[in-house]
Amino acid sequence: MNSGKNFFIIALSLATCLLSFVCLKIPVVHAEGAGFTVAAVTPVNQFDKHASYFDLKVVPGQKQNINVQIQNLTNTPKKIIAYPNTAYTSNAGVEAYDKNKLKHLSRAPFLLSEILGRPQRIILAPRETKTLTFTIQMPQQKFRGILEGALYFLDSQTSSAQQTNQKGMTIKNRYALALGIVLREDTHTSVAPKMKMNKISTGIQDTANFSAATRVNLENTRPVMIKKLKLVGEISKEAGSKVLYRSTQKNLGMAPNSNFDYSIDWHNDTMTAGKYHMHLVATSGKYKWVFDRDFNITRSAAAKVNKKANIERNWTWLWILLGGLLVLLVFILAFFIGRHSANKKTTQDSRSEKDKED
Template sequence: MKKRTLFIWPLMGVLLLLIMVTNSQMVHGASAGFTVSANIPDNQYDEEQTSFDLVMKPSQTETLAVTLENLEDTPKTISATANTGYTTIAGAEAFDKHHPGHLSQAEYQFSQIFDQPQMVALKPRETKTVNFKVTMPPKLYDGVLKGALYFKDTKAKSRQETNQQGFSIDNYYAMALGVILREHPDTHVPAELKLRRIRVSKTNYLNVPAVLVKLENTAPATPGAMTIRATVSKHKGDKPLFGNRREGITMATNSSFEYGIPLGDTWINPGKHHLHLVAKSAHKTWSFDRDFEITVSQAMKLNQQNKSLWWIWLIVLLIIIFIILLLVMYYLGYHRRQKQDAQQIKTLEKD
């Protein structure tokens, strides 16, 4: 059950982001009903890539052209935006927000360097070129600016019911065409991971009690696909109390997310604990060791929420009932003895 939950979340992230394609010149979407393709300019960094990966200079302005084709016999209205990449709660790059807010700590957002969003009207079976104007920041920029040109059909959508009564999710058909802007074609800034904080939560994206570790990529670069392995023990070097391992974690430039470690069937005692986390990509390995504390209140809430520990709570309940019965028996016996003593005293006084 634990492994299945860990694999479901990345898949849910993909579904919620709909169709996120960043590496093909012609992005086909049979269900979306339209396609997008990049018109690659001469300053393409990697000519084998069919999404935009451009070498530019400070303050340089360029127009990126994208061809849209309506595959259906009905008209479409497509929303076209230039979006900064961010990292989802499930640990995946996403490009579906024009203003990602706190989800991206990039020095420059795509909403700042690209022109405004636009609405594109497509007649049935029509093909049209859409232009995006971008102006690089005035000062020399290390690393890369990474995002996507995001196209969403404003009308076509499907409704997905949730397990919460009265709630549903509207999934719009959308596509993303990757954009990388760089000013140093011969210099590559490596990604850099930092561990920002550790907290425990009974309500989170995993829907199970978990330890949440906030990881931040502080560099204008992406680490690529990572495997993260994390364990929690009472003290450093002790046998792990619980832990997990996930593959295929990706992070956007200058972004963060909380990596979740489910407690499983572990009974949590309050006090100090130790986290050991290793994140490994094809180019680098990051290792973190940090102590954190779980309060009495937090431990009680986590254990109460953990449904797999029902038998422990049953034992606790039986012990409490047993103690209550002992107290009641003691109370009744005490009062009985008092009555007996009082009766004896009255009998002696009469004699």
């Protein structure tokens, strides 16, 4: 019976792993499991002496080399690509560094890809440590506030492209490490954040339940980070009327000069065309922004969202069903293997007893 029990435990573990494989997206892996480390060699113009990342006091037109030590922790060679990436804000409301070409996601006056140049590739032998050098070339034009981003180190053998917010399934781990970079010229003048509400549009809440949602594009228009951001969004038919949908999120963050789409979930209700009112309050420390705006949802936009939400939800249930069938199959297999092992053991015991009697 112990043999059958062991098979049952193994099968249960296997089923759990397989179910996770089918139903979940594999997330980006940072320090844990990356198999390599990166460390900043901080120069003399490091502004924050206690920071483990680059926080540099620079001047217009300055040219400077910065060095990073990269160590391979594994017994196999590694091919690493280092991207100088400007920070942006993901639609989850957190700062991210994994895109080299931001397009509309950042309105920073200068990008790190312009200041530090092209991505670099490095090959590490097993257990080898190397120093990678990037050259900073500051623009002649002055800027206030900060330029923020990271050197984003990607293991090219586990990921072939830079992507984020992927929809659908993925079975590829992305092993990456981000080493922060902050560049500042004026260290005496503080810059206050300023938030702006841009376009209101429709979409689906693809990070949760594939429900129809209203999206509000919020923009941090200043070269300063916004931390501990709280957003409260309310949708009603008109200002002051009954709130139809409400969303509250806390502890969000925005990169300098960036924007993102804040979603207000319709909780699986069918999106209907018509006129609505948006009331949104954003707070960060002593700063507060209040936005009120009427907006319209067209029939074509509502129909498109409802169709997409239904398709996404149907696919979700399909994956859950397949996962459940897979688990059932593994349990059935484990049962018959355990039963076969128990019968085999019983037969062997019977033969042993018979041999003793003979």
